[in-house]
Amino acid sequence: MEILRVNMGDKLLNQIDDASFRALFDLYWKPLVAFCQHHIKDDEIAMDIVQDIFHSLWRRRDGLQIETRMEYYLFRAARIKVSDYYREKFKRENQNHCLSENFCERINNTEETILFRDLDHFVDGLVNRLPCRCKQVYTLSRNSGLSIPEIAEQLEISEKTVEAHLTKALRFLKTYLH
Known part of the structure; x- marks a missing residue:
């Protein structure tokens, strides 16, 4: 069952078959990658995001209901994926920052404790x-x-x-x- 027309401007009503998926992929792969590269500044991540979009589209092809132009749908999906990427990146960086601060704090506390004990022991020896x-x-x-x-x-x-x-x-x- 072929649902998409050659100009890809019509709505997707029910299913995507192999030929229409291939046509979508060929038409939108490069523009989507360019869009993601522009926003992320990393070619590999941009290609991964676009691959994820097409993978998701293929997995859901039998029951997918898209009620807008495919171009709009795909670029909206790319915008969402880019936002998700930055959200996750911020979360990871924040976690790494917190972990490194805690680690450094623990190291400093341990060092300070050891130094304090050494100094206290030395002072006790002097007091004696x-x-x-x-x-x-x-x-x-x-x-x-x-x-x-x-x-x-x-x-x-x-x-x-x-x-x-x-x-x-x-x-x-x-x-x-x-």
Whole structure:
């Protein structure tokens, strides 16, 4: 059953046979590829899109109902495929960007954690080298978060002595950390 006329301007009413499909393909392949190439700027992708359009047309040939000119139908299908291509491309790029950000963030977090642990271990080693009272004052100040008056009260020493021990501890640490 041949439905398409030679000028391909008539409507497709019901089915496409081998000859009419071949005529459609021969008439519209190059213009559709050129249209897709213009919008996508990639020859292979443009040809893939046009191939998908004709493949879809062939698969649905027996029950296809097109109520417009074939040229309009095919170019509309190409516009939709180009839009789909860019939508998918944007989605992939966005996913890749998110994945790379998460990966870099995890790497940075891991590196930072390792560096922090190393530094913390090194500082603990330095603090252990401080004289006993100096070490106590530093630990209560930095690890327990106590103020100078609170440390003085807890250790039953003057605030000036606490300040002196804290200054001594910080100078010692600063010397080894620079």
